[in-house]
Amino acid sequence: MTVSPRAIAVAAPIAVGVLVLLAWQAACRLWHIPPYLMPAPTDIGASLAANGPALLHALRSTLAVTMAALAISVAGGVLSAFLLVQSRLIETSLMPYVIIMQVTPIVAIAPLIIILVKATMPALVVCATLIAIFPIISNTLQGLRSVDPGLESFFRMHKASRLQMLLRLRIPSALPMFMAGLRISSGLALVGAVVAEFVAGTGGSSAGLAYEILQSGFQMDIPRMFAALALITVAGLVLYGATAALQRLVLRRWQAQG
Amino acid sequence: MLAPAPTIHLQSVEKVFPNGVRGLAPLDLAVGQGELVSLIGPSGCGKSTLLKLIANLHQPSGGAVRWWGEDFSAIGREGRRLSFVFQDPTLMPWSNVATNVRLPLDLDGVPRAQAEARIMPALRQVGLEHAAKRYPAQLSGGMRMRVSIARALVTRPDLLLMDEPFGALDEFTRNRLDEDMARLCARDGLTTIFVTHSLYEAAFLSSRVIVMAADPGRIHAEYVIDPGMPRDEAFRMSDAFARICRDLTALLSEVSPRRAGEEGI
Ligand SMILES: Nc1ncnc2c1ncn2[C@@H]1O[C@H](COP(=O)(O)OP(=O)(O)OP(=O)(O)O)[C@@H](O)[C@H]1O
Ligand SMILES: [Mg+2]
Numbered sequence: 001m002t003v004s005p006r007a008i009a010v011a012a013p014i015a016v017g018v019l020v021l022l023a024w025q026a027a028c029r030l031w032h033i034p035p036y037l038m039p040a041p042t043d044i045g046a047s048l049a050a051n052g053p054a055l056l057h058a059l060r061s062t063l064a065v066t067m068a069a070l071a072i073s074v075a076g077g078v079l080s081a082f083l084l085v086q087s088r089l090i091e092t093s094l095m096p097y098v099i100i101m102q103v104t105p106i107v108a109i110a111p112l113i114i115i116l117v118k119a120t121m122p123a124l125v126v127c128a129t130l131i132a133i134f135p136i137i138s139n140t141l142q143g144l145r146s147v148d149p150g151l152e153s154f155f156r157m158h159k160a161s162r163l164q165m166l167l168r169l170r171i172p173s174a175l176p177m178f179m180a181g182l183r184i185s186s187g188l189a190l191v192g193a194v195v196a197e198f199v200a201g202t203g204g205s206s207a208g209l210a211y212e213i214l215q216s217g218f219q220m221d222i223p224r225m226f227a228a229l230a231l232i233t234v235a236g237l238v239l240y241g242a243t244a245a246l247q248r249l250v251l252r253r254w255q256a257q258g
Numbered sequence: 259m260l261a262p263a264p265t266i267h268l269q270s271v272e273k274v275f276p277n278g279v280r281g282l283a284p285l286d287l288a289v290g291q292g293e294l295v296s297l298i299g300p301s302g303c304g305k306s307t308l309l310k311l312i313a314n315l316h317q318p319s320g321g322a323v324r325w326w327g328e329d330f331s332a333i334g335r336e337g338r339r340l341s342f343v344f345q346d347p348t349l350m351p352w353s354n355v356a357t358n359v360r361l362p363l364d365l366d367g368v369p370r371a372q373a374e375a376r377i378m379p380a381l382r383q384v385g386l387e388h389a390a391k392r393y394p395a396q397l398s399g400g401m402r403m404r405v406s407i408a409r410a411l412v413t414r415p416d417l418l419l420m421d422e423p424f425g426a427l428d429e430f431t432r433n434r435l436d437e438d439m440a441r442l443c444a445r446d447g448l449t450t451i452f453v454t455h456s457l458y459e460a461a462f463l464s465s466r467v468i469v470m471a472a473d474p475g476r477i478h479a480e481y482v483i484d485p486g487m488p489r490d491e492a493f494r495m496s497d498a499f500a501r502i503c504r505d506l507t508a509l510l511s512e513v514s515p516r517r518a519g520e521e522g523i
Binding site for chain 1: 350394
């Protein structure tokens with residue numbers, strides 16, 4: 001019997017994960033490591049079950065910030081790229097500021113944003129957006145510039161209008177680079193949301209998973225900390241998978257091999 | 259009898275690039291209706307530059323290009339259509355073959371239904387009617403080039419400009435496409451200007467071969483081939499073809515960079 005490479009690609013990482021979890025569980029039980037030092041996977045599972053509603057509420061909160069930041073990044077990033085590509089002058093005057101925004105560590109300016117933007121949710125979204133928007137801008141810009149010069153000549157020779165150039169040449173040409181940017185940004189939006197929550201440290205009804213982690217730390221509830229961490233990881237994986245699937249769907253035709 | 263204006267007329271056309279490189283020295287060239295003229299010469303002698311001037315993709319630094327005795331604004335009208343085939347297929351990878359072929363009609367504002375009706379005949383001319391729904395990534399290099407030619411033919415051009423269209427293909431495919439081209443051009447009386455690196459291709463297709471020389475780009479010689487000869491496999495095997503190739507080889511050796519006193523590789 002032969003196993004398809006696709007099945008191996010799914011089964012092999014799962015097998016590794018199961019083995020690591022088993023080893024982890026065994027080590028904790030064998031050496032009687034107390035849960036407040038290193039909880040066993042079953043302890044984390046139990047905590048996840050016990051604190052389910054609270055953790056899920058926090059997850060929803062974090063995801064709301066993430067998705068809002070991602071949406072604003074896509075809209076704002078694409079608009080910025082279109083603006084920057086209009087002329088060399090606009091690009092050379094504005095690009096340094098885009099880069100300054102990118103290289104400034106968000107943790108350093110997050111407190112400022114949280115003071116400036118009074119409401120918690122919008123403040124978190126602004127922080128996460130600042131982290132997530134850059135790959136969209138730079139990738140879309142590069143995509144808009146990556147037009148095949150021959151095709152561009154062809155359009156010009158047929159006296160194509162600016163609108164035709166945009167809709168039938170520039171936007172489709174930029175799509176692969178944009179999709180790659182979106183994939184990076186979706187991960188960064190989650191990172192941004194969690195970092196912003198850490199800095200803000202806000203509880204209440206809009207408390208996110210970062211707040212859960214902080215709280216669990218104060219209370220030395222390490223299994224709950226791991227449970228929150230596991231939820232962040234799963235959320236990240238789902239986001240990555242969703243954008244990767246979207247990328248494949250959008251680009252499937254012009255990368256088709258057979 | 260008063261001769262009609264030539265399809266293409268270059269009068270003392272010169273091209274100096276913004277960086278000071280002299281692409282073409284002033285040259286004159288007239289191409290008449292139904293001619294198949296090929297441009298041949300060493301790399302850098304200005305073949306592509308000349309073709310782009312004729313396609314209005316470059317502006318001459320001196321002299322004037324006339325199309326059917328008029329300026330470029332006349333291009334695109336009935337009887338004044340121009341198509342350009344690039345060295346690469348330059349297809350839109352996000353569109354299927356049919357949409358790629360329809361592109362020039364869309365850009366020229368041909369109504370959709372009318373444009374759709376012209377796709378299949380154009381694809382049939384290059385033997386690709388079965389591939390209309392496929393995407394460029396699913397085609398071989400030769401098939402992509404044929405799509406590119408179908409896209410050029412779909413506008414029913416009166417003048418076809420081709421810049422080394424088959425340069426990247428293997429000899430076998432290239433010969434087959436050359437035969438197809440010869441048949442199409444003869445049938446439609448299409449005026450064609452064809453850039454090539456291959457003197458065999460030039461000998462096979464042309465009614466006139468322009469041999470160019472470099473530094474600065476200029477016309478070195480012209481070689482006329484009887485257009486009455488049928489361009490088929492038998493022609494390729496004939497003594498006449500061998501003689502044409504010999505003559506062209508002699509002309510090309512006169513303009514080869516080594517002969518002109520430049521360094522070889
Ligand atoms: N946009 C440009 N700017 C400056 N110089 C150019 C430009 N395009 C071409 N040239 C120069 O003009 C000369 C002729 O170039 P051209 O591309 O027409 O040659 P060619 O005969 O088509 O060569 P090949 O057979 O290699 O395609 C070369 O010296 C080239 O370096
Ligand atoms: Mg060239």
